[in-house]
Amino acid sequence: MILVVEDNEQMRHFICEALTDAGYAFKSAGNGKEALTLINDNNFSCILLDILLPEVDGLEVIRKLAQRTDTQKIKIIAITGGGADLPGWYAGQMAQSFGAHSVLYKPFSVDDLQDAVKLWAACDN
Numbered sequence: 001m002i003l004v005v006e007d008n009e010q011m012r013h014f015i016c017e018a019l020t021d022a023g024y025a026f027k028s029a030g031n032g033k034e035a036l037t038l039i040n041d042n043n044f045s046c047i048l049l050d051i052l053l054p055e056v057d058g059l060e061v062i063r064k065l066a067q068r069t070d071t072q073k074i075k076i077i078a079i080t081g082g083g084a085d086l087p088g089w090y091a092g093q094m095a096q097s098f099g100a101h102s103v104l105y106k107p108f109s110v111d112d113l114q115d116a117v118k119l120w121a122a123c124d125n
Helices: 009-021 032-041 058-067 088-098 110-121
Strands: 002-005 026-029 046-050 075-080 102-105
Touching (some): 002 009, 009 110, 026 032, 046 058, 075 088, 088 102
Parallel strands (some): 002 026, 046 075
């Protein structure tokens, strides 16, 4: 199962629709705090994780998952378009240095999203 973590409702809908079209099972969260709760209660193989999130940001989610032995095998695809104080390329580099396996830079296509998920959701280690 895949977890989608994105605070922008329109982008979250776009991602969830692409996953549905590709036949993936998923759950979604609108912020990092919700994501951490869902992670505690589910067994996800892959997380599509926006970096700039309210309450708990994506970098903090990655850091917390890296500290836990039960979540270290989850593949993390960071999603970023950057923000006023954090350019997208820098947010992507930070996410990978924290432990993200891949980065999707906004805007991205349905094909880019599905290709990344196909690659990382199938990996077991």
